[in-house]
Amino acid sequence: xxxxxxxxPLHSVSVAAYRIPTDAPEADGTLAWNSTTMVLVQLExxxxxxxxxxxxxxxTATLIHDRLxxxxxxxxxxxxxxxxxxxxxxMVKSIRNLGRPGICSMAIAAVDAALWDLKAKLLELPLAALxxxxxxxxxxxxxxxxxSYSSTQLWQQLHGWIECGxxxxxxxxxxxxxxxxxxxxxxxxAIGPAxxxxxxxxxxxxxxxxxxxxxxFRDFGVAWFEEPVSSDDLDxxxxxxxxxxxxxxxxxxxxxxxxxxxxxxxxxxxxxVLQADATRCAGITGWLGVAALCEAYNVPLSSHCAPMLHLPxxxxxxxxxxxxxxxxxxxIEHMLFDGAIHSEHGGLAPDMSxxxxxxxxxxxxxxxxxx
Numbered sequence: 001x002x003x004x005x006x007x008x009p010l011h012s013v014s015v016a017a018y019r020i021p022t023d024a025p026e027a028d029g030t031l032a033w034n035s036t037t038m039v040l041v042q043l044e045x046x047x048x049x050x051x052x053x054x055x056x057x058x059x060t061a062t063l064i065h066d067r068l069x070x071x072x073x074x075x076x077x078x079x080x081x082x083x084x085x086x087x088x089x090x091m092v093k094s095i096r097n098l099g100r101p102g103i104c105s106m107a108i109a110a111v112d113a114a115l116w117d118l119k120a121k122l123l124e125l126p127l128a129a130l131x132x133x134x135x136x137x138x139x140x141x142x143x144x145x146x147x148s149y150s151s152t153q154l155w156q157q158l159h160g161w162i163e164c165g166x167x168x169x170x171x172x173x174x175x176x177x178x179x180x181x182x183x184x185x186x187x188x189x190a191i192g193p194a195x196x197x198x199x200x201x202x203x204x205x206x207x208x209x210x211x212x213x214x215x216x217f218r219d220f221g222v223a224w225f226e227e228p229v230s231s232d233d234l235d236x237x238x239x240x241x242x243x244x245x246x247x248x249x250x251x252x253x254x255x256x257x258x259x260x261x262x263x264x265x266x267x268x269x270x271x272x273v274l275q276a277d278a279t280r281c282a283g284i285t286g287w288l289g290v291a292a293l294c295e296a297y298n299v300p301l302s303s304h305c306a307p308m309l310h311l312p313x314x315x316x317x318x319x320x321x322x323x324x325x326x327x328x329x330x331x332i333e334h335m336l337f338d339g340a341i342h343s344e345h346g347g348l349a350p351d352m353s354x355x356x357x358x359x360x361x362x363x364x365x366x367x368x369x370x371x
Contacts, residue, residue: 010078029174029204050118054279112283131316137349144327145171174204198224237270277304
């Protein structure tokens with residue numbers, strides 16, 4: 001792209017959905033699944049192709065195809081690929097009568113990620129450089145430990161992350177509360193005394209039940225308790241934050257779709273660490289807004305899932321402290337994207353020799369999963 005060009009019209013938008021089976025049954029405190037659906041958007045303009053993706057229902061792809069793609073290509077020439085904020089605002093306006101949270105926000109997210117990837121490629125910059133790096137790498141935590149796992153599966157996965165140099169690991173709890181203490185005990189034995197152990201209840205507990213578990217988990221050095229109660233129960237999260245053991249961070253936020261959601265959570269002082277997912281909160285543009293809120297409220301930020309998408313964001317955002325290295329998404333991204341990066345020394349560092357997100361979609365490898 002010539003530096004004299006002030007705009008680059010979009011001339012192509014495509015979207016597809018892929019359903020990838022899990023490598024074993026997966027479950028958490030409130031849900032079970034055996035496959036993951038990925039929605040992928042590709043945009044073209046200025047001789048470059050940008051990609052964006054998210055983990056969402058196939059209905060998200062339908063919304064992109066029927067409403068957002070025509071919006072980006074209207075006015076004949078197509079909207080300006082460099083004007084990411086203008087494109088984002090137009091998409092948000094277009095879904096006013098459909099409802100912002102949920103599928104609409106996730107559809108915007110996938111397109112917005114593709115716009116940012118394309119913009120960085122047009123400028124011949126890695127996305128981390130375009131956003132302005134704060135750090136060269138971001139620490140990760142290994143995430144999985146599903147409640148559907150046997151004791152052996154749980155031990156092998158958590159121990160495997162430690163052997164790979166990851167010093168923080170997270171497991172699911174809550175589907176069978178009577179087993180949770182023993183599972184957490186087993187997890188601590190698997191990783192040893194030094195690594196940090198995180199637990200995630202996905203909102204499965206009631207308030208006092210969650211508080212009792214928090215104090216019991218202290219004996220096993222649990223450093224992070226995610227969604228001990230429903231993320232909509234801000235008073236319950238605040239109770240856990242105020243009365244839980246010192247040194248145990250309470251976290252939530254993965255189900256946030258717009259900035260008012262995150263503002264309410266921060267105003268309620270409900271969490272020690274806020275989580276945000278760029279595939280849900282209206283994309284990279286939305287996620288950067290969450291990062292600004294976190295900085296304003298002096299609350300640390302952690303990304304949720306989709307590690308390759310969040311890597312450049314977490315290296316740029318000042319309040320970011322770590323990135324979720326979620327088992328299922330790590331597996332999918334290495335299956336279907338060239339340039340997907342493995343964790344080294346407990347962190348991820350973007351490849352600064354590759355423009356944009358630094359990944360390329362393997363269409364032939366993905367075709368068998370297309371729906």
